[in-house]
Amino acid sequence: MTKSDPNTGGSVVTYIFELGLIGDPETCKNFIKESGTYTHGCNEPKTIRFEWYLSADETSATLLELFEDSDGAKLRVENLLASSLVGRFQELFEIKSFTVLGPVKEDLNDIVSQFGAEIRKYAAGFYRL
Numbered sequence: 480m481t482k483s484d485p486n487t488g489g490s491v492v493t494y495i496f497e498l499g500l501i502g503d504p505e506t507c508k509n510f511i512k513e514s515g516t517y518t519h520g521c522n523e524p525k526t527i528r529f530e531w532y533l534s535a536d537e538t539s540a541t542l543l544e545l546f547e548d549s550d551g552a553k554l555r556v557e558n559l560l561a562s563s564l565v566g567r568f569q570e571l572f573e574i575k576s577f578t579v580l581g582p583v584k585e586d587l588n589d590i591v592s593q594f595g596a597e598i599r600k601y602a603a604g605f606y607r608l
Contacts, residue, residue: 495576499572500539526545528543549587556590579596
């Protein structure tokens with residue numbers, strides 16, 4: 480298990496997408512499963528988590544992505560943008576909010592800012608992975 484000392488931060492970067500479903504719920508659920516399979520198959524050794532969560536009424540979703548560092552988070556975005564998934568994602572979901580947590584390098588900042596990301600810097604706490 481990897482863990483940090485209290486209040487020292489670390490290199491982990493997290494994406495939190497809050498999404499509204501604008502497509503048919505069954506089509507969206509199929510896409511969610513397909514995106515998980517696709518992302519699992521990508522060569523992204525620094526991707527720790529890629530998890531979708533649906534509201535009970537299936538009108539909203541949360542996508543949680545966790546990476547070892549800013550470079551790993553950037554690779555995930557680059558792979559998404561190079562895939563056929565990005566267009567379908569935009570047809571099926573409305574981004575309500577996109578929050579990026581952690582130490583983001585300038586090159587990643589430039590990319591995620593194009594998607595309206597709110598970047599939040601570490602304040603305090605610890606992690607255990």
